[in-house]
Every structure is written in structure tokens, then in C-alpha cells.
Amino acid sequence: FRQELANLDKDPDTNKTAMSNLRTIVKDLDAKALHVFLTQLSETKEIGSDSGGGYTVSLFEDLARAHGVKISPHVETIMPVIVRTLSSCEGALSVQQACSKAVAAMARYGIDPATAEDKKRNVIHSLCKPLSDSLLDSQHLALGASLCLKSLVDCDSWRFASSEMVNTLCQSLAVSLEAASESHIALVIVALAKRNAFTVEAYARLFVKSGLRILELGFVEGDAQKRVLAVQMLNFLMKYLNPKSMSSEVELVLQEMGKHVEDEVYFVRVAVHETLETAE
Incomplete structure (x- = not known):
């Protein structure tokens, strides 16, 4: 060889x-x-x-x-x-x-x-x-x-x-989101929310705020994929995490979803409607 x-x-x-x-x-x-x-x-x-x-x-x-x-x-x-x-x-x-x-x-x-x-x-x-x-x-x-x-x-x-590894990953995701609101980070957070909800809950508010920021950036930049990923991340955080971990942010999420219900891109509209259903 x-x-x-x-x-x-x-x-x-x-x-x-x-x-x-x-x-x-x-x-x-x-x-x-x-x-x-x-x-x-x-x-x-x-x-x-x-x-x-x-x-x-x-x-x-x-x-x-x-x-x-x-x-x-x-x-x-x-x-x-x-x-x-x-x-x-x-x-x-x-x-x-x-x-x-x-x-x-x-x-x-x-x-x-x-x-x-x-x-x-x-x-x-x-x-x-x-x-x-x-x-x-x-x-x-x-x-x-x-x-x-x-x-x-x-x-x-x-x-x-290990719980330590999951926590370390969450920390890296949080720092990365603070440094640059890149939508690809949402992919990992969605996966983690499904698998390690308890650990992710400690970062819920931070992730929600980052998701809303990415959504806004996606709107300003005309980036539909960024908007979809941001909305999906918010949806999965609400779906899999204890509501108490992000109770103060839910109203804000709903307000932002309301702005994008009539998004020009079909996939964004679908993601928004799914998120609104989750919030109910």
C-alpha cells in the first residue's frame, strides 16, 4: 500500500x-x-x-x-x-x-x-x-x-x-455564537437539544438570543438559509428543553416569528409556522 x-x-x-x-x-x-x-x-x-x-x-x-x-x-x-x-x-x-x-x-x-x-x-x-x-x-x-x-x-x-464533554461543547458553541453569528452553529445546537436537553438548558437563554440575532441577520442580508436555520434552532430549543429554562424569552420569540409569518421564502414560512405550533 x-x-x-x-x-x-x-x-x-x-x-x-x-x-x-x-x-x-x-x-x-x-x-x-x-x-x-x-x-x-x-x-x-x-x-x-x-x-x-x-x-x-x-x-x-x-x-x-x-x-x-x-x-x-x-x-x-x-x-x-x-x-x-x-x-x-x-x-x-x-x-x-x-x-x-x-x-x-x-x-x-x-x-x-x-x-x-x-x-x-x-x-x-x-x-x-x-x-x-x-x-x-x-x-x-x-x-x-x-x-x-x-x-x-x-x-x-x-x-x-461525558457530561463534561457536552458542557464543554455547549461552551464552545456559546462563545462561537457570541463571536460571530454563524447559522451553521444552529445545526449542532438542534442536535444537542434533542440528545442532551438537560445540559443545554443552562445555555438556553443565550442560544435563544443568538438565534434571534441570526434570524435578524438573515433578514437584513437576504439569506433565507440563515433564517431557516435560526428558526429551526428556536423551534427545537422550545420543543425539547424545559420551558422554565427560557420562559422569559418565549414572548420575544413569538414576536419575532410574527414578523416572518409571511416571509417571501416558502421554507422559512413553514419553519415559522412549526415554531408557532411548538410555542402553543
Whole structure:
């Protein structure tokens, strides 16, 4: 596989053939070869490039599927590569999605529910912490990290996340929202509201205010996607959290929803009506 890995840095056709061969090779690696393979793959320069046969970073997903829990000791080697890829891909959605799938696959296949609790927590921590820290970085990296975090939180294995990790993630989300009202953060908050309502409640008012701010920005900027994400975030916060945690903000949310009932974009109107139904 060393030659095939070397071929990833060559012309597109060679790269495509190498990717196809590597997808076959990864299935048959033993523990020692797996370690060497991951080390070399992590050093590949064009890790985020499109080989035509799929993004190179997607090999991490293939490895997780093929080797299951054997991938878990290598998560700390893989995650810096994921972050580096997200940082250098200039916001390319397809690369971000490939990274998201890789993270979700490591969480799904890399944890044996029968293993000790601390080991399961550690794997989730190793997956989550680098992404959580990346929320405070450049816009491209923060967006990619948000997509990866959503995939991670949506994964069944997220139930093994420690309360400390969930709290740390909430703190990063809160700080990130204060620094820049980016709507992609809403994706993670929606996922967390469904899975970790109790922890999120401590941040409810802050998240609601941020959601309202993003909604206003979406209106000013004429950004329908931003408006939809903001409204959905507000909806899910009201739907899954204890009403007492945001009681003083509900009236404000209703007022803002009233302004957007006749939004020019259909999907925004639908989201607004769903939120008003939740509030009832």
C-alpha cells in the first residue's frame, strides 16, 4: 500500500486508480499494518483532494467500517488530519461531508458498547474535542467542524459522551455564537437539544438570543438559509428543553416569528409556522 499512498499525490488518473486499490487494501490490514497505513495516510499531502474515486479522507470512513473497534486507538492520530483537511478545503461542501462521514463512522464502528465506560467516553472525547475547539477558528473550519459535530451528536454512540464533554461543547458553541453569528452553529445546537436537553438548558437563554440575532441577520442580508436555520434552532430549543429554562424569552420569540409569518421564502414560512405550533 505504500506505493498506492504515494500515488495519491500524483495526477488525477493515477490518484483515482490508487484510491480504488486502497479501498480494497484497507479491508485486509492486520493490526500492525493498520498502524503503519494510518500513519502514512495521515502524512499524505492531498488528503482533502478529490481523486475521482472519492475524497482521500473518506478512507478513514472505510477503515472504521472495516476494522471497527480496532480504529479507536488511532482516533487521536486521525482527528488532526480531519481538522487540517477542513481548514484547507476552503469550505468545499463535498470535503466537509466526507469528513463528517468519517467522524460518524469512527463513532459508530469504533466503540464497542460492551467495553468499559471510560474507554467509550475517551473515544467520544477524542472525536469531539478537536472539533469543538475548531468552532472558534476560521469560518471555513468552523463550518466544517459544525457539520462533523452534528454527525457525531446524531450518532447513537453520542450517548457515551461525558457530561463534561457536552458542557464543554455547549461552551464552545456559546462563545462561537457570541463571536460571530454563524447559522451553521444552529445545526449542532438542534442536535444537542434533542440528545442532551438537560445540559443545554443552562445555555438556553443565550442560544435563544443568538438565534434571534441570526434570524435578524438573515433578514437584513437576504439569506433565507440563515433564517431557516435560526428558526429551526428556536423551534427545537422550545420543543425539547424545559420551558422554565427560557420562559422569559418565549414572548420575544413569538414576536419575532410574527414578523416572518409571511416571509417571501416558502421554507422559512413553514419553519415559522412549526415554531408557532411548538410555542402553543
